[in-house]
Amino acid sequence: MREYFENVSKINYEGANSKNPYSFKYYNPDEIIGDKAMKEHLRFALSYWHTLTATGADPFGVGTMIRPWDSETNEMDLAKARMEAAFELMDKLNIEYFCFHDRDIAPEGKTLQETNKNLDEIVALCKSLMKKYNKKLLWGTANCFTNPRYVHGAGTSCNADVFAYAAAQIKKAIEITKELDGENYVFWGGREGYETLLNTDMGLELDNFARLLQMAVDYAKEIGFTGQFLIEPKPKEPTKHQYDFDAATVLGFLKNYNLDKYFKVNIEANHATLAQHTFQHELHFARINKFLGSIDANQGDPLLGWDTDQFPTNIYDATLAMYEILKNGGLAPGGVNFDSKVRRASFEKEDLFLAYIAGMDTFAKGLRVAYKLLENGDLEDFIKEKYSSFTEGIGKEIVEGKVGFKELEAYALNNNPIINKSGRQELLESIVNQYIFEDHK
Ligand code: XUL
Ligand code: CO
Numbered sequence: 001m002r003e004y005f006e007n008v009s010k011i012n013y014e015g016a017n018s019k020n021p022y023s024f025k026y027y028n029p030d031e032i033i034g035d036k037a038m039k040e041h042l043r044f045a046l047s048y049w050h051t052l053t054a055t056g057a058d059p060f061g062v063g064t065m066i067r068p069w070d071s072e073t074n075e076m077d078l079a080k081a082r083m084e085a086a087f088e089l090m091d092k093l094n095i096e097y098f099c100f101h102d103r104d105i106a107p108e109g110k111t112l113q114e115t116n117k118n119l120d121e122i123v124a125l126c127k128s129l130m131k132k133y134n135k136k137l138l139w140g141t142a143n144c145f146t147n148p149r150y151v152h153g154a155g156t157s158c159n160a161d162v163f164a165y166a167a168a169q170i171k172k173a174i175e176i177t178k179e180l181d182g183e184n185y186v187f188w189g190g191r192e193g194y195e196t197l198l199n200t201d202m203g204l205e206l207d208n209f210a211r212l213l214q215m216a217v218d219y220a221k222e223i224g225f226t227g228q229f230l231i232e233p234k235p236k237e238p239t240k241h242q243y244d245f246d247a248a249t250v251l252g253f254l255k256n257y258n259l260d261k262y263f264k265v266n267i268e269a270n271h272a273t274l275a276q277h278t279f280q281h282e283l284h285f286a287r288i289n290k291f292l293g294s295i296d297a298n299q300g301d302p303l304l305g306w307d308t309d310q311f312p313t314n315i316y317d318a319t320l321a322m323y324e325i326l327k328n329g330g331l332a333p334g335g336v337n338f339d340s341k342v343r344r345a346s347f348e349k350e351d352l353f354l355a356y357i358a359g360m361d362t363f364a365k366g367l368r369v370a371y372k373l374l375e376n377g378d379l380e381d382f383i384k385e386k387y388s389s390f391t392e393g394i395g396k397e398i399v400e401g402k403v404g405f406k407e408l409e410a411y412a413l414n415n416n417p418i419i420n421k422s423g424r425q426e427l428l429e430s431i432v433n434q435y436i437f438e439d440h441k
Helices: 038-042 048-053 075-093 112-133 160-179 202-223 247-256 269-274 279-288 315-327 350-376 378-386 393-399 405-413 425-438
Strands: 044-047 097-101 136-141 184-188 228-232 263-268 292-296 336-338
Touching: 038 315, 038 350, 044 048, 044 075, 044 350, 048 075, 048 097, 075 112, 075 350, 112 160, 136 160, 160 184, 160 202, 184 202, 184 263, 184 292, 202 228, 202 247, 228 292, 247 263, 247 279, 263 269, 263 279, 269 279, 269 292, 279 292, 279 315, 292 315, 315 350, 315 425, 336 350, 350 378, 350 425, 378 425, 393 405
Parallel strands: 044 097, 044 336, 097 136, 136 184, 184 228, 228 263, 263 292, 292 336
Antiparallel strands: none
16 A cells, blocks of 8 residues: 655654654553543544645635645545545554544545445445554544535525435435444534524424434434434534534533433534633533533634634643543543644645644643642632532522522521632632643653
């Protein structure tokens, strides 16, 4: 098989003092942190679309990326070259998992039959490479947003023929995910949303979206696909208002349609910040509601209002994310998918390695810091003490449902003055900094 990245060899862990850019400084896959190896905590995945098919095009300019598979002129040969290159990348980067959309891996044909035939051919190649390199599919998904047929959405389209086509496409995507032993299947909203209510029947669109998800649940059961279904919230882009706005909106939707037992969420950092939340907020909300399934690791730019999908290098955010993930007991069968792309000006093929190393090291360091923070319990102890009034006296009676308005009025009338304590935010922020800066491991 051809070698696509002949200038880069296997990336190894060399420790924090290494000056070799092609080495891990913090990610030591087999090192045990707490009860499991780093690779089991992190379950890193490569995103096929940003890594193998992205060109660097933006609304103002064409693609800039120089890729070793550029010379392929036939669409299927190109798809095969990309697939081979993907496994070389995963192998050299020591990434165990990958994620893809159906249309990332194989080109669309003139008909759905032809498209499915293309997919089958590439899936067979993928399966053999998975075996050869010992790699696994974290999740598959269907791209129901790029083709112009999806102009009004897929499951929320006003056109029943489009709904039917989306159902057929998702059916096939679930089948190939099962064929490749995918551990999850993702629904990101794509164009499921609206631009203006002047032309939108929101009630019907939401009902239809739920119908589509129910069909997926039923079909998975029928064919014995046991992977976890995930919904990936995003508040806007491409539509002005995406129906899966954030984790809280998704939870309300799922409960409303009795779908909550079948779905968890795949939380993406840049989608959280687009919703005016922190990544930590979305992870925390999902965790306490027991539906945190997986994450898309990336970061936005605080000065830009769109989904820039940058590789995550912010150690503070990664630490707080890993803190939530540790408190969740991990993510399995989910993982950490780098839904991140190299910048348009980082157009050389080596940049793909440097970007993944940066992202993986940031999360590895975040895991190390978060583990110590949680183990020592500084934040946990503070929060426990902060809410201690609910563990005794009147607070305990409130929590146990033993009192109502009348009893509380009687209590308040005789409880003067009320004494509050400081929230100590600045102290806690400096403690987190201490963990980040003092742990040089
Ligand atoms: C889009 C996005 C998608 C999903 C998969 O913003 O994040 O790539 O992760 O469809
Ligand atoms: Co994503």
